[in-house]
Amino acid sequence: MAGEQKELVRLREGIDHIDDELLRLISERAQLAHRIGEIKHGNIYRPEREAQVLRGIAERNTGPLPAAAVQHLFREIMSACLALEQPLVIAYLGPAGTYSESAAKKHFGTAPSFTPCVAIGDVFRTVEAGNADYGVVPVENSTEGAVGRSLDLLLSSSLKICGEVSLPIHHNLMSRAASAAAVKNVYSHAQSLGQCHEWLSRNMPLVPTVAVASNAEAARLAAEDMEGAAIAGEAAASLYELPILAANIEDDPNNTTRFVVIAHHDAGPSGKDRTSLICSAQNRPGAVYELLGTFARHGVSMSRFESRPARGLGGSPWEYVFYVDLEGHRLDASLAVALTELKACAGFVKELGSYPRAAF
Numbered sequence: 324m325a326g327e328q329k330e331l332v333r334l335r336e337g338i339d340h341i342d343d344e345l346l347r348l349i350s351e352r353a354q355l356a357h358r359i360g361e362i363k364h365g366n367i368y369r370p371e372r373e374a375q376v377l378r379g380i381a382e383r384n385t386g387p388l389p390a391a392a393v394q395h396l397f398r399e400i401m402s403a404c405l406a407l408e409q410p411l412v413i414a415y416l417g418p419a420g421t422y423s424e425s426a427a428k429k430h431f432g433t434a435p436s437f438t439p440c441v442a443i444g445d446v447f448r449t450v451e452a453g454n455a456d457y458g459v460v461p462v463e464n465s466t467e468g469a470v471g472r473s474l475d476l477l478l479s480s481s482l483k484i485c486g487e488v489s490l491p492i493h494h495n496l497m498s499r500a501a502s503a504a505a506v507k508n509v510y511s512h513a514q515s516l517g518q519c520h521e522w523l524s525r526n527m528p529l530v531p532t533v534a535v536a537s538n539a540e541a542a543r544l545a546a547e548d549m550e551g552a553a554i555a556g557e558a559a560a561s562l563y564e565l566p567i568l569a570a571n572i573e574d575d576p577n578n579t580t581r582f583v584v585i586a587h588h589d590a591g592p593s594g595k596d597r598t599s600l601i602c603s604a605q606n607r608p609g610a611v612y613e614l615l616g617t618f619a620r621h622g623v624s625m626s627r628f629e630s631r632p633a634r635g636l637g638g639s640p641w642e643y644v645f646y647v648d649l650e651g652h653r654l655d656a657s658l659a660v661a662l663t664e665l666k667a668c669a670g671f672v673k674e675l676g677s678y679p680r681a682a683f
């Protein structure tokens with residue numbers, strides 16, 4: 324026992340020594356970032372550089388910590404360094420406790436100020452008006468598909484996409500009730516109720532579900548109702564101090580939502596990028612085939628091709644636009660040529676921007 328105590332003291336001294344070194348190095352890093360901020364022209368936040376740093380950390384990590392854990396640590400270090408250069412304001416689809424807030428913090432770390440907005444349109448307006456530097460909005464869910472409102476606003480707004488966030492969505496049943504058997508109502512956003520449909524029919528078939536504006540609102544209601552439960556994320560459970568009765572109740576364990584970061588500019592090349600655009604085909608046979616041919620001819624891979632009604636373009640009903648995601652940056656030689664050819668044959672092209680693929 325005495326031997327173990329001595330060992331404990333010795334190991335803790337080792338940790339103290341390493342913490343001193345870490346602190347010294349982090350402070351030195353912060354001074355360099357501050358100096359970079361002074362000599363940098365234009366935007367201080369550089370999503371392409373941050374993605375490269377985070378990818379490099381994962382590649383060089385030799386354990387024992389998993390890559391995601393070290394990336395989170397470095398995400399926070401960079402977030403704090405950036406705050407020394409320029410305090411950022413980030414708008415997201417609120418209220419506090421939503422998955423959008425988790426996505427915003429996953430992407431920017433916790434150092435910026437976060438502004439919850441009541442609707443996706445308000446996130447766009449807040450950034451357009453300069454009341455936030457960046458905005459985070461959901462664009463698609465692996466179970467439920469496209470988030471139409473975000474796609475429509477990307478078409479009508481002048482904002483660009485400068486980043487993306489991929490967030491695994493894990494739903495939890497949370498309540499002050501003693502057990503799931505004592506729950507009389509389940510509150511959640513309609514999409515989340517849909518994503519937990521099978522679990523609910525197997526485990527709580529007779530309990531009515533109530534669709535509300537957001538998961539965070541569901542958690543707030545459950546916090547006030549001893550017989551109510553919410554389906555929401557861990558952030559909402561801790562915000563409203565709700566015990567989790569059942570974790571990871573989503574029907575698809577790979578349930579993921581993709582968010583984009585909107586701003587007045589897109590991002591520089593990072594080496595692993597994506598380019599998003601909206602286009603329409605001219606009204607003649609083979610026009611869509613021709614659009615797709617421009618990418619195929621130049622070896623540009625497409626990760627998304629989705630059609631939606633052309634809202635806000637002032638055309639007649641039944642006119643459609645295509646939302647296209649391409650692998651690569653608009654400044655890459657092959658993509659640049661493909662875009663030039665696309666503009667020559669498409670009815671309409673709107674470049675939404677090039678940005679680094681999610682680093683983690």
Ligand SMILES: O=C(O)C(=O)C[C@]1(C(=O)O)C=C[C@@H](O)C=C1
Nearest residue numbers: 356359368369372373401404405
């Ligand atoms: O490299 C830069 O341009 C920096 O400002 C430094 C740094 C970092 O901490 O590594 C901070 C903010 C930028 O968004 C990117 C990187």
